[in-house]
Amino acid sequence: MLSLNHTRRNFLRSSVGLAGLTVPSLLSLISKAGTKAPKAKSCIVLYTWGGMSHYESFDPKPDAPSDIRGEFKPISTATPGIQFCEHLPLLAKHTEKMAIVRSIHHRHGGHQQGMYVSLTGHDPEGGIKAKSRKSWPSLTSMISKFNEPRAGTPRAIKLPYSMYDNGTLMAGDYGGWLGSAYDPVIMRTPGGEPFQGVTRYTDKALNLELNIEKNRIQDRSSLLTKLDTQLGKKNGNSTEYDQLDRYRQMAADLLLGSPVHDAYNLEKEDQRVRDMYGDHICGQSLLLARRLVEAGVPVVQTLCSAGDLAGGGGDNWDTHRNHFPKMKDRLLPVFDRSVSALLTDLEQRGMLDETLVVFLTDFGRTPKINGNGGRDHHPGVYSVALAGGGIHGGQVYGTSDSRGAEPGSDACSPADFHATIYAALGIDHKAELHDQQGRPFKICDGEPLPIL
Amino acid sequence: MTRFIFILLFILLPFEIHAKAASAIKELEKNGGIISPTSDGGLRIEFQLSGRDLNDEGLEPIKSLESVKILNLRDTKITNAGIIHIEGMKDLKRLHLERTQIDDTCIDHLTGLQELEYLNLYSTKVSDLGLSKLKDLKNLKKLYLWQTKVTNEGVKQLEEALPDLKIVRGIDLDKIVPIKKPPPRPTEDLKWIPSNGEIPPRSISGDNTTIIFHNQMKQKVKIYWVEYNGKLKIYGEIAPGGTREQNTFSTASWLVTDIEGTYLGYFRTSTKVGKALIPKI
Numbered sequence: 046m047l048s049l050n051h052t053r054r055n056f057l058r059s060s061v062g063l064a065g066l067t068v069p070s071l072l073s074l075i076s077k078a079g080t081k082a083p084k085a086k087s088c089i090v091l092y093t094w095g096g097m098s099h100y101e102s103f104d105p106k107p108d109a110p111s112d113i114r115g116e117f118k119p120i121s122t123a124t125p126g127i128q129f130c131e132h133l134p135l136l137a138k139h140t141e142k143m144a145i146v147r148s149i150h151h152r153h154g155g156h157q158q159g160m161y162v163s164l165t166g167h168d169p170e171g172g173i174k175a176k177s178r179k180s181w182p183s184l185t186s187m188i189s190k191f192n193e194p195r196a197g198t199p200r201a202i203k204l205p206y207s208m209y210d211n212g213t214l215m216a217g218d219y220g221g222w223l224g225s226a227y228d229p230v231i232m233r234t235p236g237g238e239p240f241q242g243v244t245r246y247t248d249k250a251l252n253l254e255l256n257i258e259k260n261r262i263q264d265r266s267s268l269l270t271k272l273d274t275q276l277g278k279k280n281g282n283s284t285e286y287d288q289l290d291r292y293r294q295m296a297a298d299l300l301l302g303s304p305v306h307d308a309y310n311l312e313k314e315d316q317r318v319r320d321m322y323g324d325h326i327c328g329q330s331l332l333l334a335r336r337l338v339e340a341g342v343p344v345v346q347t348l349c350s351a352g353d354l355a356g357g358g359g360d361n362w363d364t365h366r367n368h369f370p371k372m373k374d375r376l377l378p379v380f381d382r383s384v385s386a387l388l389t390d391l392e393q394r395g396m397l398d399e400t401l402v403v404f405l406t407d408f409g410r411t412p413k414i415n416g417n418g419g420r421d422h423h424p425g426v427y428s429v430a431l432a433g434g435g436i437h438g439g440q441v442y443g444t445s446d447s448r449g450a451e452p453g454s455d456a457c458s459p460a461d462f463h464a465t466i467y468a469a470l471g472i473d474h475k476a477e478l479h480d481q482q483g484r485p486f487k488i489c490d491g492e493p494l495p496i497l
Numbered sequence: 498m499t500r501f502i503f504i505l506l507f508i509l510l511p512f513e514i515h516a517k518a519a520s521a522i523k524e525l526e527k528n529g530g531i532i533s534p535t536s537d538g539g540l541r542i543e544f545q546l547s548g549r550d551l552n553d554e555g556l557e558p559i560k561s562l563e564s565v566k567i568l569n570l571r572d573t574k575i576t577n578a579g580i581i582h583i584e585g586m587k588d589l590k591r592l593h594l595e596r597t598q599i600d601d602t603c604i605d606h607l608t609g610l611q612e613l614e615y616l617n618l619y620s621t622k623v624s625d626l627g628l629s630k631l632k633d634l635k636n637l638k639k640l641y642l643w644q645t646k647v648t649n650e651g652v653k654q655l656e657e658a659l660p661d662l663k664i665v666r667g668i669d670l671d672k673i674v675p676i677k678k679p680p681p682r683p684t685e686d687l688k689w690i691p692s693n694g695e696i697p698p699r700s701i702s703g704d705n706t707t708i709i710f711h712n713q714m715k716q717k718v719k720i721y722w723v724e725y726n727g728k729l730k731i732y733g734e735i736a737p738g739g740t741r742e743q744n745t746f747s748t749a750s751w752l753v754t755d756i757e758g759t760y761l762g763y764f765r766t767s768t769k770v771g772k773a774l775i776p777k778i
Contacts, residue, residue, distance in 0.1 A: 317670035393667030
């Protein structure tokens, strides 16, 4: 007789190793079977590096005193009762696709710590270091752990550069204890005006613009030889070369007819679509993100600002000085146009219901405007959002208080937000995984918010 | 994965058609199909990634499969003739035909798919005639028609027949207005200040600008940004004859050293885009 349990065991035995799923990740998938079916198959993470002001984006406070509410006015959105900042007029038309969380908070006021808790869902402990295998995996890495793509398709991709603060590479943006195989692959976006400010390119990037014609690629080994000459030798140092090997193998798979290689070529996109996203590295990165998801990449993370905060200047969201002109002239127009183009495009191609779009940032900004016309770091309360991927749009979860200083109702944590994302993707947020030494970790300490 | 599908089929299907289904799965996988289970116990069959060469004949084995809930034929070479093979797939809930050669004729083969909830026809030759044939798909919830030949009138009629259906028509790309590019920023030649052996004055935070280094020396040089606290931060090397564009701020100091780290000289930025010629010494 065939009992359900027996069937499940067979499922496990037959699947492990074939689809490349590990037992725990598969278990978590099975435990979801029969419960509510997940809608989202892929995920695009939009990260506003530096800490995006909640006042001048998703949570305007028009009734607060003038030294708190700031210079901008709120505008109505497509959803009655939800207001955005007036400088997000395009995104305001998409609120029916979005669930906005206005009551998220944590207690880390530094960029590294705030970014770590936002991106990993766990509080930083001790001296955290970039690429340390003791760190928690980033959301992007963790999602990729539960999605095994086909050969020639990276598990997770980051665009267009890594996060730095004054020259220091940030921890929490990597595979952590999952191991280096889960570090998202960084790709340079081939187009668009770069963000002003320091944008560091020191990480090894996957270079898909190698001057190799596809029809001249005879086989994998001759391709690898060509890649050796173009990628490897210029480093001249064997350790460097070893690190490149993973990229080299992946590049070979990619160049040999993977849809990802075609997706990387933005020249193949209709020029009008490129214009819709905006001729800016943010817009072109989001366009590339859509193309990569279309090509089967499970998760793509995009930085919507310059890669290095370097003292609070440049096109990043760390607006300690001249906050209002910077937001109005440089940051919000780019964000507004690029992100609304992404949502429009995913919807018209019939991809939005299976693609979860996640809005994340380090923290919010202070209620009081400082002497330099800026707002400082404020983890006390801020806003994040989800769109697409089977979430119920047109809703706001939680409130901040009348000054935008603390949660007013339904306070929640980055861990709760992560649990929500996992649930939307059909990943059991209580799944247990093991690090490379075999130690068990429960992937998330939060509980899903009721917005799915 | 194939083995898992076999087991699933073994449970789902009577024995005599099991073998036929197994060979159908093998055939479809050979033709580039990716087959996985859906969370509601059916099959998800996708050709849009590795099966873009799929033609009408290559889809034929799918006739032997039951419980196909999701089928993705995006970007394949399928035509109206191939759609005949999915005519009897009564469990199908989600069908992707976007970016294929199909037209109104194909819709005749879809009218029996009574469970269909999602139908994607964007970038096909489907017109109002095809739309009018969808009226009896009572479970249809989402229909994608961007870049097709349908008109407002055709869409309106279908909306009246199926009030719960959401039709997505997308935007008119001809109405996109590109972002206006700002005029090029004025440039100036920055003064090379030879080193006296000391660290240059520390940088002071200012407005965004750009410095473009050009190394005229016969040797490699290193460039350092002088931090606000006077410490040096390496920004990399520039080969002989090499150029490097670097975002920076006005009133920043940029130190140039040789490869051993001996101070050679520095530049001080302004609000204009600065050309920084590293001279032959």
